[in-house]
Amino acid sequence: MRRSLAILLGALAVGVAVFAGSYLVSQQVCARHLANATDDLDWLRNEFHLNDSELARVRQLHEGYLPKCLEMCARIAVKKAEVHRALTGATNVTATVEQSVRKLSELRAECQLQMLRHFVEVSQAMPPEQGSRYLEKMQRLTLGSHEKVEESMSGAAGQSHGHE
Amino acid sequence: MKETNLNPEDAKLRGLLCRSRVAPALPPRFQEGVWRRIENAEAAKVAARRNWLDSLAQWLLRPKLALVGAAALILMGSFMGVREGAQSARHEAQARYVAAVAPNLLR
Numbered sequence: 090m091r092r093s094l095a096i097l098l099g100a101l102a103v104g105v106a107v108f109a110g111s112y113l114v115s116q117q118v119c120a121r122h123l124a125n126a127t128d129d130l131d132w133l134r135n136e137f138h139l140n141d142s143e144l145a146r147v148r149q150l151h152e153g154y155l156p157k158c159l160e161m162c163a164r165i166a167v168k169k170a171e172v173h174r175a176l177t178g179a180t181n182v183t184a185t186v187e188q189s190v191r192k193l194s195e196l197r198a199e200c201q202l203q204m205l206r207h208f209v210e211v212s213q214a215m216p217p218e219q220g221s222r223y224l225e226k227m228q229r230l231t232l233g234s235h236e237k238v239e240e241s242m243s244g245a246a247g248q249s250h251g252h253e
Numbered sequence: 254m255k256e257t258n259l260n261p262e263d264a265k266l267r268g269l270l271c272r273s274r275v276a277p278a279l280p281p282r283f284q285e286g287v288w289r290r291i292e293n294a295e296a297a298k299v300a301a302r303r304n305w306l307d308s309l310a311q312w313l314l315r316p317k318l319a320l321v322g323a324a325a326l327i328l329m330g331s332f333m334g335v336r337e338g339a340q341s342a343r344h345e346a347q348a349r350y351v352a353a354v355a356p357n358l359l360r
Contacts, residue, residue: 093310100313104326111330112337119338123346129353132346154354162356204355230347231355 133211137219146214154207161200168193204231 130151134144172189179186208227212220260266280286312318 093306096310096314097306100319104322107323108326108330111327112334115331115334116338116341117334119335120342120345123339123342129350132343132350135343136347151354158354158356207354227351227354230351 133223137215137223139215139219143215147211150207150210150214154203157203158200158207161196161203165193165196165200168196201232 130144130148133139133147139147168189172186172193175183175186175189205228208224208231212224214220215223313322
């Protein structure tokens with residue numbers, strides 16, 4: 090009886106090990122293989138079922154948008170540093186601080202509007218149904234995380250913005 | 254005809270009834286027999302359990318079944334792993350795109 094019990098427990102342990110091993114190996118291989126893609130637009134192509142011509146149009150828009158976005162981010166970073174400098178050692182909100190904060194807010198709003206315009210343009214390059222799904226998704230992913238965007242603007246433009 | 258008093262409360266009648274009840278003698282080694290039957294019943298239960306475990310263990314050790322079981326586990330594990338891996342890769346790709354168009358958003 091003890092032998093049979095040992096056999097059963099051994100079989101159970103081997104079964105669990107075989108299952109867990111195959112699960113982990115296939116998960117790692119699959120994730121690594123799919124994540125190997127260096128193209129930022131891979132997700133768009135797969136998620137919104139874009140054909141080659143649609144993807145080419147989206148790529149054109151994407152590549153046109155990135156330099157503008159970088160430039161805007163750099164301007165925001167400069168303005169943010171200016172606000173910090175104006176605030177260093179200050180005991181109250183001076184006219185310079187006020188002006189810098191207002192300018193910073195304007196730049197942020199401008200950056201967001203530019204981003205939203207880009208989303209609209211990209212959505213129009215897609216089939217209508219996919220386009221509206223894209224627009225809805227991007228608005229949810231970006232505007233919903235507005236605070237995080239603002240936090241991200243604090244660092245140096247190139248480094249903190251994740252552009253390659 | 255003479256009437257007979259059959260009232261069960263009658264003490265005389267009750268005495269007669271008690272005396273007439275026959276108490277059969279127990280067979281020889283009656284108690285020993287009872288204990289033996291109890292022990293046998295318990296032994297049968299243990300034997301049944303042992304047989305069940307033994308047969309399951311033997312069944313599991315059959316090469317064909319072991320092979321089929323291992324193959325099924327590998328297939329199931331791989332299927333679930335691929336599904337999970339694809340999902341995590343998809344999330345990663347989405348995060349990469351969003352980070353490119355809306356910088357540092359997801360960090």
